[in-house]
Amino acid sequence: MAVPILKQSHYLIATIQSALTDADLVQLRDALADKVGKFRSRGVIVDVTALDVLDSFASRTLRDISYMIKLRGAETVIVGIQPEVAFAMVQLGIAFEDVATALDLEEGLLYLDKKQKLGQHGSQRGF
Amino acid sequence: MTKEEIFAEATSVYDNYVEALETGTFEALQSYSRNLSERIIPRGVQTDEVVGIVLLLRDVLARSLFAKYQTDFRLLNRILDAYEPAANRIANTVAVGFVQERERIIREQQEAIRELSTPVLQVRERLLILPIIGVMDPQRARQLTEQLLRGIRANRARVVVIDITGVAAINSNVANHLVQTVEASRLLGATVIVTGLSPEIAQTLVNIGVDLGKMNTVGDLQGGIEEAERLLGYKVVPLTETTQQV
Numbered sequence: 001m002a003v004p005i006l007k008q009s010h011y012l013i014a015t016i017q018s019a020l021t022d023a024d025l026v027q028l029r030d031a032l033a034d035k036v037g038k039f040r041s042r043g044v045i046v047d048v049t050a051l052d053v054l055d056s057f058a059s060r061t062l063r064d065i066s067y068m069i070k071l072r073g074a075e076t077v078i079v080g081i082q083p084e085v086a087f088a089m090v091q092l093g094i095a096f097e098d099v100a101t102a103l104d105l106e107e108g109l110l111y112l113d114k115k116q117k118l119g120q121h122g123s124q125r126g127f
Numbered sequence: 128m129t130k131e132e133i134f135a136e137a138t139s140v141y142d143n144y145v146e147a148l149e150t151g152t153f154e155a156l157q158s159y160s161r162n163l164s165e166r167i168i169p170r171g172v173q174t175d176e177v178v179g180i181v182l183l184l185r186d187v188l189a190r191s192l193f194a195k196y197q198t199d200f201r202l203l204n205r206i207l208d209a210y211e212p213a214a215n216r217i218a219n220t221v222a223v224g225f226v227q228e229r230e231r232i233i234r235e236q237q238e239a240i241r242e243l244s245t246p247v248l249q250v251r252e253r254l255l256i257l258p259i260i261g262v263m264d265p266q267r268a269r270q271l272t273e274q275l276l277r278g279i280r281a282n283r284a285r286v287v288v289i290d291i292t293g294v295a296a297i298n299s300n301v302a303n304h305l306v307q308t309v310e311a312s313r314l315l316g317a318t319v320i321v322t323g324l325s326p327e328i329a330q331t332l333v334n335i336g337v338d339l340g341k342m343n344t345v346g347d348l349q350g351g352i353e354e355a356e357r358l359l360g361y362k363v364v365p366l367t368e369t370t371q372q373v
Contacts, residue, residue, distance in 0.1 A: 079316070083276030086314040090307040102316035103283055111316075
């Protein structure tokens with residue numbers, strides 16, 4: 001199932017609705033990298049609230065998305081990681097190094113707004 | 128125990144004993160021993176005392192059988208064949224009942240301590256504190272992480288201060304767990320500040336090779352809360368200063 005990508009002023013929002021196959025994830029990655037240039041977006045939010053499991057491929061793809069978007073000149077923030085998922089990821093040693101995360105969509109938007117104000121030299125993590 | 132109580136208890140132990148011997152069923156005895164345990168455990172009666180009473184009664188009854196049938200040796204043998212397994216089973220039932228009751232109480236208390244031991248408190252909008260006091264075992268650490276992560280979700284926390292002033296030392300397993308908790312909290316979008324690290328804990332964390340870029344630590348709880356307020360954009364100002372400005 002393809003993930004819908006919504007454009008919301010300067011940002012792109014991709015809300016994952018259900019468990020994704022590896023192919024879907026790759027497709028999401030490519031679509032985001034493509035659209036961020038097309039719409040000249042400043043930030044991307046990937047909402048994973050609906051996911052109960054994040055396997056290593058999904059985690060790596062999310063990290064790749066973050067790095068790719070950064071190279072395309074925008075910020076990425078992953079929002080809505082479930083508590084159980086977060087702890088499972090950490091225990092498996094999948095750390096989202098240098099990937100911004102936020103509690104939910106609202107916080108994610110706030111984070112991006114803040115980053116916009118601070119410019120490219122703002123703090124690396126937090127809000 | 129008063130004399131009357133001892134007498135009443137001894138009588139009912141005897142009655143139950145005789146009943147179990149006569150009927151060969153142990154349900155009544157089982158419930159009696161559970162009931163007895165419930166009553167006497169809070170008074171600090173030890174296992175050996177309870178078992179002692181039962182065994183004593185067993186010996187007394189055996190003696191009386193000896194006395195009564197000593198003239199007919201074959202009859203005595205048959206009677207003892209029937210009596211001894213039954214008496215052993217009685218002793219067993221009472222002892223097991225006592226120990227089970229005791230274990231149940233211990234489990235209940237452990238549960239109570241565990242529930243009390245990990246409060247996740249909101250001190251300000253978006254700011255949680257988690258004071259930890261006492262011994263951190265792996266089980267408690269796991270429970271703590273669970274509660275913290277849920278608390279972050281429920282209170283929409285952005286900053287969490289974990290205060291471990293009340294923890295003297297932790298082993299490397301628990302230290303690892305602490306670091307994992309910090310990382311997991313970050314994935315939920317919350318920054319964790321750890322305060323009140325004792326020298327021993329600091330040593331343990333360094334020994335497991337913690338990445339200090341990931342851990343945000345402040346000396347004491349006050350400093351931690353101040354740092355959290357700074358992160359959240361709060362500023363605490365004395366009342367006099369503000370009134371002067373108006």
